[in-house]
Amino acid sequence: MTHAERAARFLADPERASWHDQSLWFLREKRDRAARQVPDWEALREEAAAIKRHALSRLPELWTRFEERARARGAVVHWARDAAEHNAIVASLLEQRGVRRLVKSKSMLTEECALNPYLAARGIEVIDTDLGERIVQLRDEPPSHIVMPAIHLRRGEIGELFAREMGTPRGLDDPAALTAAARRDLRTRFLAAEAGLTGANFAVAESGGLVVVTNEGNADLGTALTRIHIASVGLEKIVPEVADLPVFLRLLARSATGQAITSYTSHFHGPASPEGELHVVVVDNGRSALLGRPAHFEALSCIRCGACMNTCPVYRRSGGHSYGATVPGPIGSVLEPARSPATHASLPHACTLCGSCAEVCPVKIPLPQQLLAWRGELRSHRPGGVSVSFGLRALAAVMTNATLYDFVGRIARSIGRRLPQSVLGALLGPWTRGRTAPVIPARSFRQLIAERERKRG
Amino acid sequence: MAVGLFIPCYVDQLRPEVGLATLDVLESLGCRPDYPRDQTCCGQPFLTAGLTRESARLARRFVDVFAGYDSVVTPSGSCAATVRRHLASQVDDPRAQALASRTHELCEFIVDVLGVFALAGRFEARIGLHPSCHALRELGLGRPSERMGGGRDDPARLLLGSIEGVSLVAPSRPDECCGFGGVFAIGEPAISCAMGRDRVSAHRTAGAQMIASTDVSCLIHLDGIARHEGAPIRTLHVAEVMAARELG
Numbered sequence: 201m202t203h204a205e206r207a208a209r210f211l212a213d214p215e216r217a218s219w220h221d222q223s224l225w226f227l228r229e230k231r232d233r234a235a236r237q238v239p240d241w242e243a244l245r246e247e248a249a250a251i252k253r254h255a256l257s258r259l260p261e262l263w264t265r266f267e268e269r270a271r272a273r274g275a276v277v278h279w280a281r282d283a284a285e286h287n288a289i290v291a292s293l294l295e296q297r298g299v300r301r302l303v304k305s306k307s308m309l310t311e312e313c314a315l316n317p318y319l320a321a322r323g324i325e326v327i328d329t330d331l332g333e334r335i336v337q338l339r340d341e342p343p344s345h346i347v348m349p350a351i352h353l354r355r356g357e358i359g360e361l362f363a364r365e366m367g368t369p370r371g372l373d374d375p376a377a378l379t380a381a382a383r384r385d386l387r388t389r390f391l392a393a394e395a396g397l398t399g400a401n402f403a404v405a406e407s408g409g410l411v412v413v414t415n416e417g418n419a420d421l422g423t424a425l426t427r428i429h430i431a432s433v434g435l436e437k438i439v440p441e442v443a444d445l446p447v448f449l450r451l452l453a454r455s456a457t458g459q460a461i462t463s464y465t466s467h468f469h470g471p472a473s474p475e476g477e478l479h480v481v482v483v484d485n486g487r488s489a490l491l492g493r494p495a496h497f498e499a500l501s502c503i504r505c506g507a508c509m510n511t512c513p514v515y516r517r518s519g520g521h522s523y524g525a526t527v528p529g530p531i532g533s534v535l536e537p538a539r540s541p542a543t544h545a546s547l548p549h550a551c552t553l554c555g556s557c558a559e560v561c562p563v564k565i566p567l568p569q570q571l572l573a574w575r576g577e578l579r580s581h582r583p584g585g586v587s588v589s590f591g592l593r594a595l596a597a598v599m600t601n602a603t604l605y606d607f608v609g610r611i612a613r614s615i616g617r618r619l620p621q622s623v624l625g626a627l628l629g630p631w632t633r634g635r636t637a638p639v640i641p642a643r644s645f646r647q648l649i650a651e652r653e654r655k656r657g
Numbered sequence: 658m659a660v661g662l663f664i665p666c667y668v669d670q671l672r673p674e675v676g677l678a679t680l681d682v683l684e685s686l687g688c689r690p691d692y693p694r695d696q697t698c699c700g701q702p703f704l705t706a707g708l709t710r711e712s713a714r715l716a717r718r719f720v721d722v723f724a725g726y727d728s729v730v731t732p733s734g735s736c737a738a739t740v741r742r743h744l745a746s747q748v749d750d751p752r753a754q755a756l757a758s759r760t761h762e763l764c765e766f767i768v769d770v771l772g773v774f775a776l777a778g779r780f781e782a783r784i785g786l787h788p789s790c791h792a793l794r795e796l797g798l799g800r801p802s803e804r805m806g807g808g809r810d811d812p813a814r815l816l817l818g819s820i821e822g823v824s825l826v827a828p829s830r831p832d833e834c835c836g837f838g839g840v841f842a843i844g845e846p847a848i849s850c851a852m853g854r855d856r857v858s859a860h861r862t863a864g865a866q867m868i869a870s871t872d873v874s875c876l877i878h879l880d881g882i883a884r885h886e887g888a889p890i891r892t893l894h895v896a897e898v899m900a901a902r903e904l905g
Contacts, residue, residue: 203845204844204845204846204847204848207845207847207848208846208847211847211848211851214851217851221855225830232802232803235805236805238805241805241806242804242805242806242807511803513833513834513836513848513852514845514848514852517848517851517852518848548707549707549840549841549844549845550845550848551838551841552790552834552836552837552838552839552841552849552852553705553790553791553838553839553841554790554794554833554834554838555790555791555793555794555795555801556790556794556801556803556833556834558794559794559801559803559804560803572704572705574707575705575706575707576707576708576709577707578707579707583706583707583840583841583843583844583845584840584843584844588840588843588844589706589708592702592703592706592708592711592840593708593711595702596700596703596708596711596712596714596715597711599666599697599698599700599715599718600697600714600715600718601697602694602695602696602697605666605697605698609669609670612670613670629843630842630843630844630846631842631843631846631881632881633846633847633850634846634847634849634850634853634854634881634882634885635850635853635878635881635882635884635885636881636884636885637881638671638877638880638881640671641670641671641672641673641674643673644669644670644673645664645668645669645673645675645676645677646664646669646692646694647673648673648676648677649676649677649680649692652677
């Protein structure tokens with residue numbers, strides 16, 4: 201299914217689509233207010249972009265240093281070429297230690313690798329502890345946003361879900377009460393867990409440390425209460441120095457949720473206790489291939505703030521699930537076709553090229569240019585269907601000759617003017633679904649100007 | 658100074674009066690552009706649809722037709738942006754880069770090239786100015802709401818605002834995309850129309866009698882939506898507003 205088809209389905213409930221649009225626009229406005237309070241915001245973006253581009257040009261060196269330093273602090277670094285290797289490494293670490301219950305904080309990488317079903321099939325229970333992720337896990341659906349996984353759901357729907365799954369009273373839709381119920385339920389899961397898995401927002405080469413930001417403290421709880429900490433980290437998450445962190449931390453939460461900083465910024469340097477273990481699984485899964493694509497490699501700078509989604513007028517009105525991909529929105533439409541071009545060929549067309557995403561991106565990824573480049577490369581998707589694609593090619597041929605263009609224009613307008621509105625509307629197809637056909641003028645500009653010149657002599 | 662007038666294909670065929678208004682405004686400011694008959698299209702619709710071979714052929718053609726002019730002016734922010742941002746990368750010709758930097762959107766041309774910052778005359782209307790995304794974010798004509806500081810005044814706002822009697826209303830989400838997006842409008846009609854309806858309603862709520870823009874493509878889309886919804890709001894190109902001034 202294409203993005204357009206899934207989007208039309210989401211918009212079939214206009215009231216929900218409008219609510220979704222407004223919820224996300226609210227976040228965009230919060231981001232604007234937060235960014236405005238940083239006097240050197242644009243300079244900070246420049247700096248973050250430069251650090252990321254620099255890091256991407258030195259991945260082998262930086263990761264080698266990271267491994268050395270992390271090992272010195274007692275961590276073990278594992279290397280996974282792809283999702284299958286990542287899942288196998290995590291499963292074997294857990295199985296060797298007899299772990300049956302794993303708590304997991306926010307990690308889009310494990311979504312990308314489909315770790316949960318892989319572990320479940322091996323009899324290992326995985327509990328997502330980020331509230332939004334827990335909600336979509338209980339609903340057995342993927343996150344619809346990378347920062348707010350359950351942003352597509354309303355309070356009432358969450359109340360229903362909790363009533364079914366946690367036995368809360370029916371009709372409960374008070375956010376505080378719902379959060380308290382989730383907290384109580386999660387607390388027992390935390391206490392029963394034997395290992396904790398986290399993602400990482402940043403891996404620091406200089407220190408061999410990992411940084412995880414959360415608003416719920418669930419990464420800390422999951423790693424503090426268990427002996428074994430596994431961190432799944434994408435190859436692009438490395439930054440050279442500790443001094444780079446403030447640049448990103450000032451940008452990340454402001455861009456993501458409009459907060460000056462998240463409630464928790466957790467730094468992990470080696471295992472939490474002398475008898476504990478820290479395993480860092482560094483995952484490539486197509487990232488090094490993307491690095492080799494000049495038109496698209498800068499997408500690896502992404503710090504997963506989700507600001508491009510919140511500002512995207514298409515995302516806001518079509519919902520995250522309309523992208524049919526782990527990462528939705530503008531950045532997802534760049535990243536996902538690299539992984540699976542056939543499946544995701546329609547995503548680069550789910551965009552008007554308005555450019556708002558590039559303006560909010562804290563690391564200045566040229567998203568519109570990247571989407572445009574994909575459109576030229578992925579010819580399997582034809583926006584508007586085969587007839588539109590054929591029509592465009594014919595039109596392009598007409599445009600190569602001004603006389604032919606003038607001639608075809610006269611004929612087309614003359615026919616268009618004679619047709620009844622209903623027939624014209626039918627011919628214009630998707631244009632007139634929601635739009636009245638334009639009034640077609642008798643003469644083109646070039647005809648009018650020729651007449652004017654004749655009159656003027 | 659030899660000025661070439663580029664009237665984009667869809668303006669030529671669907672809103673020819675915008676071309677005439679452009680010419681009138683320029684002539685009223687003492688500029689007499691030349692309209693080369695051999696022009697057709699800058700290639701934008703094909704470029705954004707991913708038909709790069711087709712768009713490159715038209716980009717080359719554009720260079721051949723317009724390279725001889727000192728300046729090129731066009732009543733379209735998005736076609737000017739296509740030339741400025743995508744001509745040189747598509748055409749391996751030393752003339753392309755120079756031509757790209759000499760090609761201007763109409764209001765930008767009036768302010769930057771002609772050095773006119775205010776217009777005489779009177780036009781009584783409450784206007785909602787719809788910034789074309791490409792004029793705003795690709796040509797940098799105005800300050801995008803996402804950006805914190807820097808940038809320049811929007812020349813279209815400057816010129817319209819200088820006309821006596823014009824009051825520019827303030828719609829919510831002032832620079833959100835209208836949803837046209839070229840082939841997007843027919844490839845994703847549901848989203849495209851939803852975006853357009855939101856813009857029309859924002860302008861109406863702000864009290865606009867008409868929506869003005871530097872891009873006819875946005876306007877044809879918004880006009881189609883306004884008429885479909887029965888919304889009493891007109892759409893005018895900025896050139897038409899400027900040409901409609903009563904010079905006393």
